[in-house]
Amino acid sequence: MIKLAILTSKGGTGKTTTAINLGHGLALSGRKVLIVDCDPQGSASAAFGVDGHKGLADLLIEGRVDIYQVRPRLYLIPSGKKRLAELEINLAAREDRFVRLKNTFSRLSGCDWVILDCSPSINIVNLNALAFADFLIIPSSLDYFSLEGVKSTIELSHEIRANGNGSGADGRGKLEILGVLPTFYDRRTNVSRMALDSLRNTYGNLVFQTEIRTNTEIKKSQWFRKTIFEFAPYSHGAYDYFKLSKEVLERLTGLGDYE
Ligand SMILES: Nc1ncnc2c1ncn2[C@@H]1O[C@H](COP(=O)(O)OP(=O)(O)O)[C@@H](O)[C@H]1O
Ligand SMILES: [Mg+2]
Numbered sequence: 001m002i003k004l005a006i007l008t009s010k011g012g013t014g015k016t017t018t019a020i021n022l023g024h025g026l027a028l029s030g031r032k033v034l035i036v037d038c039d040p041q042g043s044a045s046a047a048f049g050v051d052g053h054k055g056l057a058d059l060l061i062e063g064r065v066d067i068y069q070v071r072p073r074l075y076l077i078p079s080g081k082k083r084l085a086e087l088e089i090n091l092a093a094r095e096d097r098f099v100r101l102k103n104t105f106s107r108l109s110g111c112d113w114v115i116l117d118c119s120p121s122i123n124i125v126n127l128n129a130l131a132f133a134d135f136l137i138i139p140s141s142l143d144y145f146s147l148e149g150v151k152s153t154i155e156l157s158h159e160i161r162a163n164g165n166g167s168g169a170d171g172r173g174k175l176e177i178l179g180v181l182p183t184f185y186d187r188r189t190n191v192s193r194m195a196l197d198s199l200r201n202t203y204g205n206l207v208f209q210t211e212i213r214t215n216t217e218i219k220k221s222q223w224f225r226k227t228i229f230e231f232a233p234y235s236h237g238a239y240d241y242f243k244l245s246k247e248v249l250e251r252l253t254g255l256g257d258y259e
Helices: 015-028 043-047 056-062 087-091 100-105 124-132 144-163 190-206 216-223 236-254
Strands: 002-006 033-037 068-071 074-077 113-117 135-140 176-182
Touching: 002 015, 002 124, 015 033, 015 043, 015 074, 015 113, 015 135, 015 216, 015 236, 033 043, 056 087, 056 100, 056 124, 087 124, 100 124, 113 124, 124 144, 135 144, 144 176, 144 190, 176 190, 176 236, 216 236
Parallel strands: 002 113, 002 135, 033 074, 033 113, 135 176
Antiparallel strands: 068 074
């Protein structure tokens, strides 16, 4: 099972859009995928029109949750919204508060991928997600603040790895950065090209070859509760997310033990 968190410390960088479209891209290519909405705002749940009574909050508190099937081979755990935001208080006294997700999901089976759509903050939910995840994708919307977000998220992942999230073969941390993903790319603007150059110069091969271009079909698809593959299969957005799904699978194959 491949456990992938999508996280960066800046909002509006395309995390949720990437979680749902990469998730659907992988499902369309035959993998069984579970998306976990780790954001109290519940955008990933809304994108599929799921507004469950139960959600990740219940899983972290009670160890039980409803899983919704949203497409063939694609499943979702909604966030639980406000209750997820209040989790800090509910779990404060529990010693296992940072590994609740990991412990509960140790019983999860039958799924090839778990994709965690995180919120842009360091909170107990995201720390649970990072304790569970083996891989990280860091989307960067190609502006100055988002480049800062990439830097601080990479630093956070190094800290977690150094402290050991315990999922590596030797029990040490194994949170690997699968890639930094350029999003909202618009090659007509200087700032977009400058930011992309800066990302590639700073992080080299860590940056995906695939750039997700700004594409209004993506925005529209979410209005209609559809993924880009359903809404506009011939759009730039569908092409870019298809390419990303392929590149993600290739990167994992390159790493050996996976796929
Ligand atoms: N490639 C894109 N082109 C155009 N709009 C996009 C693109 N990616 C995301 N969006 C839009 O930008 C907004 C923020 O994206 P979202 O995925 O919710 O970011 P995050 O989860 O990082 O906050 C949403 O309205 C979404 O529809
Ligand atoms: Mg989001």
